[in-house]
Structure formats: structure tokens, C-alpha cells
Amino acid sequence: MSLLPEWAPNLHPLVLHFPIALLFVAAAFDAVGLFSGDRGGWRKSANWLYALGAVTAVITWYSGTLAADSVFLPTEANALLTEHADLGLWTAWFFGGYAVIRMGINATKLGAGGMARIGFFVIGLAGLGLITVTATHGAELVYRYGVGVEAVETAPSEPLVQAEAGEDGIAVSPAGWSWAPARAAAWKTSAIWVEGSAESLTSSLVDGGDRGDVFQLEVTEPTLFVLPGQIDRLQVDLALDPTDFDGSVLVAHHVQEDGSYGFTSLANDVIRLGRTENSDLLVQATEAMAGSGWRDIRVVVDGTHFRSYVDTQLLVHGHGAAFEPGQVGLRLNGTGVVRLAGMQAVDLGVVAGGSSDDSSDSGEEMDMPMDSEADDHDHEEPNG
Ligand code: HEM
The missing domain is CATH 1.20.120 (Four Helix Bundle (Hemerythrin (Met), subunit A))
Structure with missing residues (x-):
């Protein structure tokens, strides 16, 4: 041995x-x-x-x-x-x-x-x-030459959510869920609307070029929907193109029954990280985001550590009180078209082979006010 x-x-x-x-x-x-x-x-x-x-x-x-x-x-x-x-x-x-x-x-x-x-x-x-x-x-x-080390995998060789997708394109396993374009709007019946309703957006399948068939979500009013499943230590991956959307797209995580949640938002070449507090959005970190078109977004919220990446680059990083386990979804705050090539939310505790309960949070940090590397605290109205 x-x-x-x-x-x-x-x-x-x-x-x-x-x-x-x-x-x-x-x-x-x-x-x-x-x-x-x-x-x-x-x-x-x-x-x-x-x-x-x-x-x-x-x-x-x-x-x-x-x-x-x-x-x-x-x-x-x-x-x-x-x-x-x-x-x-x-x-x-x-x-x-x-x-x-x-x-x-x-x-x-x-x-x-x-x-x-x-x-x-x-x-x-x-x-x-x-x-x-x-x-x-x-x-x-x-x-320089990577001798003795293993390259960091930007895409896992095996799917993290190992389950058959249903007609709605959603696959669910203990590791989390993945949602891929399958039929135009079948997913709507599986989604839970926290804000707005299924009628807030029209969902169709369109040709996304290199991305294959993608969802085209035409949004007429602010909406927040989540997919079922409580996740604690999470990683969310999604590929989206917000070029024709006038507003902000929020990856909402740890969504609670009272409507509070944490988020990473993308709007006007700016990425933000924050959470809702007493119906205000507390913005914890803000960074400029270059480029346009399709974006591969990754959001990691593990205990008191929050990191958001765009096209494998870490753009915003912050720390704060840990979230209660909750659901994951999208908040589309504006009008226009968002194209989405797929999305998945995984429980890092399960994927790493541990239990999702053994979070790295310390009780000491639970009550701390949020602090961030960007040291940039703004308060905004929810739809502002
Ligand atoms: C006092 C003597 C030595 C010192 C202080 C030393 C130091 C180091 C250091 C600092 C690294 C980089 C490790 C890292 O950043 O993770 C390294 C890597 C390496 N060294 Fe040495 N080294 C010594 C002797 C040797 C000898 C004699 C050989 C071969 C005959 C050798 C072969 C290697 C190899 C193959 C690596 C690549 C990483 C690995 O596979 O472990 N080293 N060494």
C-alpha cells in the first residue's frame, strides 16, 4: 500500500x-x-x-x-x-x-x-x-511544462448529473439537475414561478449555430422561475446570449420560500454578485465584463465563499454569511430575448463524494455581514 x-x-x-x-x-x-x-x-x-x-x-x-x-x-x-x-x-x-x-x-x-x-x-x-x-x-x-500535474478540467469528462432527461429536457439526480433544450416549452410545467408566471415569457427552440438547438426566451415582464430541488453547496453552469435582452439576467440561487435568494447578475457589460435582503438587492461585488454574444457562466456558492466566472475567468469573488439550502433558477428582469443553450445546478457536497450537509461554514461566519474583495456595497431596488 x-x-x-x-x-x-x-x-x-x-x-x-x-x-x-x-x-x-x-x-x-x-x-x-x-x-x-x-x-x-x-x-x-x-x-x-x-x-x-x-x-x-x-x-x-x-x-x-x-x-x-x-x-x-x-x-x-x-x-x-x-x-x-x-x-x-x-x-x-x-x-x-x-x-x-x-x-x-x-x-x-x-x-x-x-x-x-x-x-x-x-x-x-x-x-x-x-x-x-x-x-x-x-x-x-x-x-511551464506541467510535469507531474493534472490539467484542470474546464468541462468534466462525465456528466455530473447522471440521469435520463425527461420530455421536459430536465434530468434530476442526487447530484443536482441539468436542463437542456429538448422541446420548446415542456420545461415550463416543471418550473416553479416565484415571480411572474409561465405566461411572462414565450419559449421556443431555435438554431444556436455552434451551440446546437437553444432556447429562445422572449420576456415581456420580470420573472423568476426555479427548478425543483434544494441545493446547499452549489455550482451552477449555464450558457446564454443576452445580446437582445434589455435588462439584467440573474442566476438566482438558494431561493427561499419567502422569495429571498442570492444572485449573480449580468447586465450592460457588468457582472454583479449579491443577495436580496428585505426585498432590496444588496450588491456585494461589481466588475466590468468585456465582450458580447454567448457567455459560459459558472457560479459557485460554497458556504461563505462566492465566486462567479465568465468564459472560465473569475470575474467576481466575495464572502458573506452562508445561505440556507434552496432552489436554483433564473430571474429575467427586463424585456427582450435571452438565448439559453442549457443549464445545470450541482451539489458540490455530493459531487465531491461527501455529504451535502457537511458544509464548510463555520458558525462564526454565519452572522457576519457580507464583505467582498471588491469592497463595493450598493443597494438597489429589486427591479432597478
Ligand atoms: C535539493 C535538491 C532539489 C530541490 C530543492 C528541488 C526542488 C524542486 C522544486 C521546487 C520543484 C517544483 C515543485 C512544485 O512547484 O510543485 C521540483 C520539481 C521536480 N523536480 Fe526537483 N528538486 C531537487 C532535486 C531534484 C532531482 C535531483 C531531480 C531528478 C533527478 C528532480 C526532479 C524533479 C521533477 C521530475 C520535478 C517535477 C515535479 C515532480 O514530478 O515531482 N529534483 N523540484
Whole structure:
């Protein structure tokens, strides 16, 4: 049985931070000892830190040799790995020798004079230069060439909601629901209208070009509809084109029976994140949004963390009191046409293999007023 976590490519990334941290702290202790005129404590501590740093550098070197045998490299990265491996070997030798000499001097009291101490300090700094170059090469292997890492999937290889869609185009499973264009308006009978009614919009299927058949929703008055199912820690994905819509499109989540909800809204090249409070919309973060046409929107609301992405770019990010589990839907606040290629809402607790009840919320944060990275609080009327 392997003791390595299943996501780790090998032992190397788990151990390599030890020599880097220990050796830098060792040099800092040495510097304090040197410049403060201290004759003992700081320098002795530095010796031990250098010794520990050297031992972990040797372990790191060895783990690196095993790592190199366990990964497949893109052609361009081969030369870089060779350099990194050579530098790693020199680093291990350098600090191994340096630590032995320092411990020897400490034991024999030889060479402990002022000039010798400055000389040792400078040699230690040169070693830090060596380990920095080694580590930078290693980081380039990972961050430039992706060695040992798995690419982030922007689209899951398997559908998250693994269930057959009904005639209404809606598939429901414990992981959440997905809604794809199937028949023009069959979905309306499954939707729950929180504001307005099924007559507030006309739904038809049209050719969406690359997007295939898409819904065309012609809106005549503000409406908010949700699909059934309570979701707590959620991710909502949808593809929509609001070009011909005059107003704002809100992805409404955690919709409660009293009509309150959280939202991410898109209107006039602006994306907002917020929630309803006492029938006001409290806007928590606002960002400009470039471009037009079809948008792939992702909204993640996990406990006290709220993130909204457009075309895989994180545009708004905020924190605030966690929501009660609720339903997910769309609020169309304006008039005109919104095209929708599909939508899904998944429960992150279920998709991640845990329980949707074990939210990351802490009671401490539950009562906190909302705060945001954008530090941008506006109050608006619901239909404003
Ligand atoms: C003291 C010696 C060494 C240090 C300080 C060091 C440091 C690093 C660092 C900082 C990374 C990037 C990790 C990340 O950002 O996640 C890395 C990656 C890597 N290093 Fe080293 N390294 C050392 C020795 C070696 C040796 C000797 C080899 C091969 C013979 C090696 C092979 C690799 C490989 C293959 C990776 C890519 C990630 C992986 O598969 O683990 N390293 N190293």
C-alpha cells in the first residue's frame, strides 16, 4: 500500500519545501548571530538548522531521482530536467559538506573567529543562490511544462448529473439537475414561478449555430422561475446570449420560500454578485465584463465563499454569511430575448463524494455581514 496521497505524482513535491525553508531560516539565524555580536545561541541554532536543511536536501535529491523516473516529459522539458537534476545533486553535496564543516567547527571551536564567521556566512548565502536556481528550474518543470500535474478540467469528462432527461429536457439526480433544450416549452410545467408566471415569457427552440438547438426566451415582464430541488453547496453552469435582452439576467440561487435568494447578475457589460435582503438587492461585488454574444457562466456558492466566472475567468469573488439550502433558477428582469443553450445546478457536497450537509461554514461566519474583495456595497431596488 502506498503512503503517498493518491493525488501526489511522487514524494518529491511533498519533501522539497523542507530544505528550502530550513536553509533560508538557517542563514537568517546566522545573520542575526553575526550582526548582533552574539557568540553562541544564534550561531549554534543556525548550525543545527543547516544540518537539518542538509539532511532534507539529500532526501529531496533522492526523491527527485525517483520523481524523474515516474513522470513522462514533454520533449522541450528534457534538457531542463537534466539541468535541474544536476543542480539538485550539487545542492545536496554543497549543503551536505557545508553542514558537516560547520558542525565540525562547532565541535572543535576551530575557525570561530570574526573573519571566518563572515566567510561562512557568505558561503551559506552562495548555497542559498544554488538552491534557489535549483528550485526555480523545478518550478519551471511544473508550471511551464506541467510535469507531474493534472490539467484542470474546464468541462468534466462525465456528466455530473447522471440521469435520463425527461420530455421536459430536465434530468434530476442526487447530484443536482441539468436542463437542456429538448422541446420548446415542456420545461415550463416543471418550473416553479416565484415571480411572474409561465405566461411572462414565450419559449421556443431555435438554431444556436455552434451551440446546437437553444432556447429562445422572449420576456415581456420580470420573472423568476426555479427548478425543483434544494441545493446547499452549489455550482451552477449555464450558457446564454443576452445580446437582445434589455435588462439584467440573474442566476438566482438558494431561493427561499419567502422569495429571498442570492444572485449573480449580468447586465450592460457588468457582472454583479449579491443577495436580496428585505426585498432590496444588496450588491456585494461589481466588475466590468468585456465582450458580447454567448457567455459560459459558472457560479459557485460554497458556504461563505462566492465566486462567479465568465468564459472560465473569475470575474467576481466575495464572502458573506452562508445561505440556507434552496432552489436554483433564473430571474429575467427586463424585456427582450435571452438565448439559453442549457443549464445545470450541482451539489458540490455530493459531487465531491461527501455529504451535502457537511458544509464548510463555520458558525462564526454565519452572522457576519457580507464583505467582498471588491469592497463595493450598493443597494438597489429589486427591479432597478
Ligand atoms: C535539493 C535538491 C532539489 C530541490 C530543492 C528541488 C526542488 C524542486 C522544486 C521546487 C520543484 C517544483 C515543485 C512544485 O512547484 O510543485 C521540483 C520539481 C521536480 N523536480 Fe526537483 N528538486 C531537487 C532535486 C531534484 C532531482 C535531483 C531531480 C531528478 C533527478 C528532480 C526532479 C524533479 C521533477 C521530475 C520535478 C517535477 C515535479 C515532480 O514530478 O515531482 N529534483 N523540484
